[in-house]
Amino acid sequence: MANDPKTHYPPLVGVLAIQGDFEAHLKVLKKIGVDAIEVRTGPELDRITHLIIPGGESTTIRKVAVEDGYWEKLARFKGPVMGTCMGSILMASKIECPNGDGWGMLDITVRRNAYGRQIHSFTANGKVEFSENPFEMVFIRAPKIIRIAENVHPIAWLNNEITGVVCGNKMALTFHPELSGDDGFHRKLVGMG
Numbered sequence: 739m740a741n742d743p744k745t746h747y748p749p750l751v752g753v754l755a756i757q758g759d760f761e762a763h764l765k766v767l768k769k770i771g772v773d774a775i776e777v778r779t780g781p782e783l784d785r786i787t788h789l790i791i792p793g794g795e796s797t798t799i800r801k802v803a804v805e806d807g808y809w810e811k812l813a814r815f816k817g818p819v820m821g822t823c824m825g826s827i828l829m830a831s832k833i834e835c836p837n838g839d840g841w842g843m844l845d846i847t848v849r850r851n852a853y854g855r856q857i858h859s860f861t862a863n864g865k866v867e868f869s870e871n872p873f874e875m876v877f878i879r880a881p882k883i884i885r886i887a888e889n890v891h892p893i894a895w896l897n898n899e900i901t902g903v904v905c906g907n908k909m910a911l912t913f914h915p916e917l918s919g920d921d922g923f924h925r926k927l928v929g930m931g
């Protein structure tokens with residue numbers, strides 16, 4: 739079946755490449771030796787085992803993917819997915835500012851641009867579940883995860899705030915792991931499924 743990772747080995751990671759920083763994700767995947775393609779069409783979504791939804795502007799991405807006819811297909815992707823920054827917004831069940839519904843891949847509520855206009859972007863050391871060391875988190879007009887359901891597990895934190903979560907084979911991060919020089923989250927994604 740398409741996008742059932744068990745029938746597709748080795749993995750082929752698709753990076754949604756409408757807009758935003760998809761190239762940085764492709765570089766990390768290349769560095770860790772994983773095959774990857776840019777995704778801009780529905781048939782490309784059928785070829786891949788894993789999907790990355792990068793940062794960008796959610797309103798633009800939505801407009802383009804709806805016009806090109808694969809918005810619903812993205813929302814229903816069955817394999818492992820990692821959404822970073824804007825990706826975490828699209829994957830959420832509920833979105834605030836403005837209010838709306840996301841794909842519901844994870845039962846979380848995410849507030850867009852939650853660090854305010856003054857703080858456009860910043861870098862800070864956070865904590866991640868797979869390492870004892872501080873993880874450099876890059877936030878760019880970042881959202882905040884303001885609610886998680888019981889079945890959703892936090893995997894990254896900045897101070898007391900949750901900046902990354904997992905539920906099943908879906909992972910949402912409010913920061914940009916592709917810009918930190920640490921490939922831990924990309925390895926984690928590829929190890930899923």
Ligand code: GLN
Binds near residue numbers: 794
């Ligand atoms: N502010 C963007 C949005 O709301 C997300 C920012 C990002 O992905 N770097 O869509």
